Structure formats: C-alpha cells, structure tokens
Amino acid sequence: MISVDTNFLLLILIWAATLTFVTLVSVRIIKKHPSYGFAALVAFYVVYLTASQVIAARTADFGSLDIFGRTIFLIAPCATIVYSFISQVLDMINEVYGRKKAFGAILISFMTQVLYVVFIFMTFLMKPSPFFEFEEAWFSLFSLSAGIVVASWISFLICSFVDAYMFSIIKNKFKEKEQNFKGNHFFNPYIWLRSLLTDAISLALDTVIFIGIAFWIFGGMPLDQALVLMVGQMIIKVFFGVLDTPWFVLYKKMLIGHTNTEKQN
Numbered sequence: 001m002i003s004v005d006t007n008f009l010l011l012i013l014i015w016a017a018t019l020t021f022v023t024l025v026s027v028r029i030i031k032k033h034p035s036y037g038f039a040a041l042v043a044f045y046v047v048y049l050t051a052s053q054v055i056a057a058r059t060a061d062f063g064s065l066d067i068f069g070r071t072i073f074l075i076a077p078c079a080t081i082v083y084s085f086i087s088q089v090l091d092m093i094n095e096v097y098g099r100k101k102a103f104g105a106i107l108i109s110f111m112t113q114v115l116y117v118v119f120i121f122m123t124f125l126m127k128p129s130p131f132f133e134f135e136e137a138w139f140s141l142f143s144l145s146a147g148i149v150v151a152s153w154i155s156f157l158i159c160s161f162v163d164a165y166m167f168s169i170i171k172n173k174f175k176e177k178e179q180n181f182k183g184n185h186f187f188n189p190y191i192w193l194r195s196l197l198t199d200a201i202s203l204a205l206d207t208v209i210f211i212g213i214a215f216w217i218f219g220g221m222p223l224d225q226a227l228v229l230m231v232g233q234m235i236i237k238v239f240f241g242v243l244d245t246p247w248f249v250l251y252k253k254m255l256i257g258h259t260n261t262e263k264q265n
Contacts, residue, residue: 037096048082053152087244092248095171114153170198206237207237
C-alpha cells in the first residue's frame with residue numbers, strides 16, 4: 001500500500017508540463033536552429049543542476065511505502081524531482097551530439113557548480129547591511145557543509161560519466177536492431193532500454209555515493225540509518241527517472257529525419 005501527500009498529483013502534473021515544455025523547445029531549437037542546439041541543451045543542464053543545489057536544502061515528505069509489513073518513509077531533498085531532468089537532458093545531448101559532447105557538457109556544467117559555490121562563499125565575506133532582516137535565514141539556507149559539497153560533486157561526476165558512457169554503449173550495441181524495428185517508433189524497445197536502464201542505474205548510484213559520503217563518512221550517521229535513508233531516496237529518484245522516459249522517446253521520435261551536422265562519437 002502506498003500513501004502519498006494530497007499535493008502529489010499536482011506535483012506530477014507540473015513536473016510533466018515542465019518536462020514537456022523543455023522537450024518541445026529543445027526539439028524546435030535543434031531542428032530550426034541547429035547551431036544553437038548543443039548550447040541550449042547545456043543551458044538547460046546548468047539550470048537543472050543549479051536549481052537542484054538551491055532546493056536540496058529543503059527536505060520533503062513523499063509519503064510512505066509498505067513492503068512486506070515494513071513501512072519505508074519516503075523522505076528526500078526537494079531536489080529529487082529535478083534529478084531525473086538532469087539525467088534526461090544528458091541523454092538528449094548524448095542522443096544527438098554523441099558521447100564526447102556529453103562528456104564536455106558534464107565538465108562545463110560541473111565548472112558552473114564550482115563557480116556557484118565560490119560565489120556563495122564570497123557573499124559570506126561581506127558584511128550585511130544594517131537593514132537586511134534575513135541574514136540568519138539566508139546563512140542557514142546557503143551554508144553548505146564541506147561534506148555535502150564534496151559528496152555532491154563526486155556523485156555528480158561519477159554518475160554522469162557512467163550514465164553517458166552506458167548510454168553510448170547500449171545505443172551502439174543495439175543500433176542495427178533499433179533501425180530494423182518495424183513497429184511504431186514510439187514503442188521501439190531499444191530506445192526505451194537505453195534511457196530506462198542508464199537513468200535508473202545512474203540515479204540509484206548517485207543516491208548510494210552521495211548519502212554514503214555526506215552522511216555516513218562525513219556526517220558519522222550509523223550505517224543502518226544511512227541505508228534506510230538510501231532506500232527511501234533511491235525509490236523516489238528511480239521513480240521519477242523511469243517516469244520521464246516517454247519524454248525522451250518523444251524527443252527521439254520528433255527528431256526522426258533530422259540529420260545532425262556534427263560528428264557523433
């Protein structure tokens with residue numbers, strides 16, 4: 001039995017509408033303005049990452065899940081709903097521009113996150129004005145511990161490169177079978193496979209690495225508690241990671257017949 005908050009349906013609707021908007025806009029830019037396609041997708045990638053850094057400070061109650069008489073409370077950072085967007089746009093870059101460009105997007109986006117943290121640190125060195133009334137709240141929101149920052153960066157780099165590499169391998173391995181599929185393109189199993197598999201694995205791995213480093217190694221959380229935290233967050237991340245797959249398939253379907261002028265790798 002699954003118990004969810006009453007706002008969960010509204011959350012899903014807004015999440016789906018946002019994903020639809022980004023998918024349609026990305027397709028239009030790639031097809032109508034190909035020279036801006038890669039830049040546009042990287043821009044979305046950076047926005048997703050930065051947004052996840054900001055909203056990760058707030059945790060959310062996604063309800064609970066009863067499995068074999070045991071209740072698992074689904075508590076996770078609000079950024080969990082954005083992680084699937086991050087994996088999705090990386091797949092979108094990889095699909096059109098190839099693995100090397102996907103690796104480049106990862107490195108570019110990582111550098112923006114380093115700069116983001118540096119700029120936040122710079123503001124800590126400034127004396128607040130006498131009439132700024134939210135200093136304590138602001139400091140509490142943006143003062144990230146070193147352990148969380150390190151864990152976030154390590155998990156992002158490892159999982160993003162794993163995602164991009166696996167996606168490319170699976171795509172190339174089943175390329176001929178995908179092209180020979182005779183049914184409706186939207187139901188081509190080989191397109192679904194690479195998005196579903198890579199997103200599920202990378203998001204699950206991200207949970208293990210981040211919580212393991214941030215809360216178990218740096219935070220000193222007992223291993224049994226860290227494992228419970230991992231399970232709950234992993235369920236939510238993988239749920240959203242699987243849920244966004246139809247949008248990737250739609251993205252691929254809408255780009256049929258569009259030839260990328262850049263060499264894929």
